[in-house]
Amino acid sequence: MTKRRIIAAGLALAGTAALLVNGALVQTGVGGSDKGHLTIAVFNGWDEGIAASELWKAVLEEKGYTVDLEYADPAAAYTGIAKGDYDLTLDTWLPLTHADYMETYGDQLVDLGAWNDEAKLTIAVNEDAPIDSLTELAANADVFGNRLVGIEAGSGLVTVTQNDVIPGYGLEGMEFVTSSTPAMLTELQAATDAGRDVAVTLWRPHWAYNAFPLKDLEDPDGLLGDAEGIHTVASTSFADEFPEISDWLEAFRMDNELLYSLEDAMFGAYDGDDYGPVVAKWVADNQEYVDSLTASGR
Secondary structure: OOHHHHHHHHHHHHHHHHOEEOOEEOOOOOOOOOOOEEEEEEEOOOHHHHHHHHHHHHHHHHOOOEEEEEEEOHHHHHHHHHHOOOOEEEEEEEOOOOHHHHHHHHHHEEEEEEEEEEEEEEEEEEOOOOOOEHHHOHHHHHHHOOEEEOOOOOOHHHHHHHHHHHHHOOOOOOEEEOOOHHHHHHHHHHHHHHOOOOEEEEEEOOOHHHHOOEEEOEOOOOOOOOOEEEEEEEEOOHHHHOHHHHHHHHHOOOOHHHHHHHHHHHHHOOOOOOOHHHHHHHHHHOHHHHHHOOOOOO
């Protein structure tokens, strides 16, 4: 049980005791429709994880659970799950990107399996750029303003780009800009609007592939790694506390086409951060698929 849930349970019991009047219990949610309270850790800037988390929040709340989404960087998220502050995260990339965290906290985490096996780190350029491979980028660096636009420093994508891709393909002469995923997307939007060539670090699945005319540069040396799986990772107590949800998440699958459509609705067609109504409409448009998410169980 997470620390937050232990505290909440204590307060609930105290409140219940205070409402015992003349031997009668006044019901205030105890034994009501709430089947449990869980907290999902969501990685800042990782849109596929935000989309999947918002989807599961909607699904679980419809089933009577209370769900909080807590945004954090990956290091804080895994630490929080291991300590019991969070219940799970839906955005663990394995076997490469988040392997270090699994090695560090492996005994305190449970892998519930991959829900998508099409994840891939990429270097992307505008579709009409004059090159098709990372082997051509150094010789054509001036076409892209001698800049490669990255995301958050310390992310798995930035680390592999700095440590492997840049030295491996001789890109040391290019400025590697790291800031944030939103900043990278802003630059991508500006370059697209201006008809300017641009090179960015990206990954599949990502809604940007639906929103912008992009192509991935070939990686003949495999320095960005092979395709990965996106896994759900939970606390060691999660399956005992929420056996029904654990079963659902173990069976959860979502291919890139479906994920792109959800991401595009949330981040491409919508400019805001109140995703509830957007997800509700997507759920209604994909009801058969959403119903299948909770069809399995013990």
